[in-house]
Structures are given as C-alpha cells and as structure tokens.
Amino acid sequence: MDMNNIESIVQQVLAEMRSSGSMPSAGGASVGPIPAKSRVAMLTSTGHFDIQEYAIPEVGDDDVLVKVEGCGVCGTDAHEFKRDPFGLIPVVLGHEGTGTIVKMGKNVKKDSAGKDLHLGDKVVTCMIFKDNPDITMFDLNKQNVGGADVYGLLPDDDVHLNGWFADYLLVRGGSTIFNVSDLDLDSRILIEPCAVLIHAVERAKTTGILRFNSRVVVQGCGPIGLICIAILKTMGIQNIVAVDGEEKRLSFAKEMGAGNTVNFKDHKGIEALTEAVKNAFGGYLADFAFQCTGSPVAHSNIYKFIRNGGGLCELGFFINGGDATINPHFDICSKEITTVGSWVYTLRDYATTFDFLKSAKDIGLPMSKLITHRFPLEKINEALETNLAMEGLKIAIVINS
C-alpha cells in the first residue's frame, strides 16, 4: 500500500466522521446513504412554489453532489417569485446556499481557490462560467460577474437539481465551488450578500480616499448597509455614522460598529439632516459615503454629507429605482467628489469574504443576528412572502429547521 492510498483512506474516514455519523454507501466516492430522490422547491407560477421530487442524477467525473444545509433568500428571488422578470418559470431558485459534499467525481480534487476538496467538506458555489476566459481565471479581479450563470437562476432542465432551494444540488464540472468548511452555517449563508459589500469596499478603496482614520457615512441600514458597517469595522475604521429611518436598524448598526447614528425622520429638510450628520462626526462632514438604499431621494441627499474632495460609493440600486436629481455644480464639480459604482463581485472578492466573516466573528460582530427568520423548505412560500413584506433582515431556508 503506497502513501497515496493511505492518505486517501484517511481522508475518506475523516470525511465520513464529519458527515454526522451517517454510514458510507458501498463503493464509489460518496458519503452516507444518498436517497434516490431529492425534494426541490419549484417555482411553477408567480407567487407559488411546489415541492416536487426528482431522481438524483448520476454524478459525472467532474461533478459534485451537495446535500443542502441552508440558503438565504435574496431580493432577486423575491422579484422572480413575484413577477418572473427573468422569464425563468419553472425554476428552482436559491443562489445563497451552502451544504456538504456527499459525492464527487474522480476528477474533482481542488476548489476554485486551489484548496483541496473532500467528501464531507462544506461548500458554496459562486458562478458558472461557460467560455469567457477573462472571468474564469481566479486571479483576474477586474471583471465583475455580469453575464455569468448562477445556480438558483438557471432554467429547469433534465437535471432539475439546479438551485439551492432543494435537498440536493448537482454542481456540474466547470462551475466555481469553494471549500468553506471552516465557517459556521450562518456565516456560509451570508457569504453571497457579504461578497457584494466586499466588492463595494474594494471599489471604494480605488478612490484612494477611504483610509484607516476616515469619517464614513453609511446611508441605509438594511442587510446591505449593516454588512457594509461590519466590513468597515473589521478594517479598523472607527468613525462610522449610520443613517436610516428606523431606530431598530440604527441600534443594530451600532452593534455592527457604527459610532453614531442619525434618524432622518428626526430632521426636516436636507440642511437639517446634513447638520445632524455633521454633528454626529463632531462637526465634520464625511470623507467617504456608502449609499446603500435604492431610494433616489437618498442618492440626492448623500452628496451633501460629503466634504470637498471626498468620495462616494453607490451600491443601493440593484433594481431600477428611478432617476435622482443632483446639482452637478454644487454636488460634484465644485466639491471634486470622486464617485464609484459597485455591482455584484469578483471571484477574488468571494475568497476575501471568507476571511472577512472569520474576522467579524473574531471581533464579536453579531453577524448571525442578520438572519432574522429561518424556514424549512416546505414553508418556502411563507419565506418569500415574509421577504416581500419587508419583515426582518435576512430570511433563510434551513433544511430540517
């Protein structure tokens, strides 16, 4: 018996131990008894998922079968659920998912970051590249993912296990997959939305204005704004002011690292609001601002909070919220404001996100509190309705919850 054999046997045994005590199936690289069928939540018409069962397909030499543990509900899922703007119905949604490798093809050895992959490892997917070499390479961090396919936004086909709102997902060869066994379930569910903010902060850094001692205003304290504050905090930025209209969210912003908060409902008119932001910074305007709401009025307002020569990152408009009015003379030109937009993330940002989530945990930021609702798969319609009702922050499907 050579060393390679011993190593693979040891890894197999470890993987089996990790997979919560389930018995290995006879032969083949798989962990535990894999059922013949998997449940999926199929969106069959607007506003309605059906729980359906499909045979678990053959796992090819380059494929990975993942047993789903959980998946966040994204705003994109809510839009698709309500109106089918992407024309995907019938579709298995869910792209913020994570789970355990229970079977893998013989060619699968490493994840997209070069880390080893074993049975029993916890993984997330990022996107599926077809033939765009500019974005398939991990080191090219300039291009965002626009145009790539994502599990959870694929049209239904013979495989059916194409989204994370299911018991199993088949990750096909050529997809990006990351080994995140060192993160807990809540952190793994939060990876995708956090990657959006890692990207935004990386975009902000390109201005050269965002520094260790910067005064930073974050407008909007939904999940996006709150995660933004958490990332700034892990970077060591101490002087953060959060702006929102809800006290509950503002107090959460403080837990995430905001030193001060401003409730815009307490201040009538943009002059009074600007004065309140200034006071919150001890009499100074912000060096840098993150605009995390989808409100055109909020976009118009935020320029007033920024000092001459300051910077702005706009990332709130993931859907078209309409036109905003600004005064180019006062707001941009005479103040020499540097603005950047931010959209989705790169593969590099995805890997950075894993480190951020570990740092956030290390310094005690309450990231898990972002997940305010957990539903089992069979209650997926209720989960989406809860998201649409704008109750809570992050809604998640957790299998067996």
Ligand SMILES: [Zn+2]
């Ligand atoms: Zn998402």
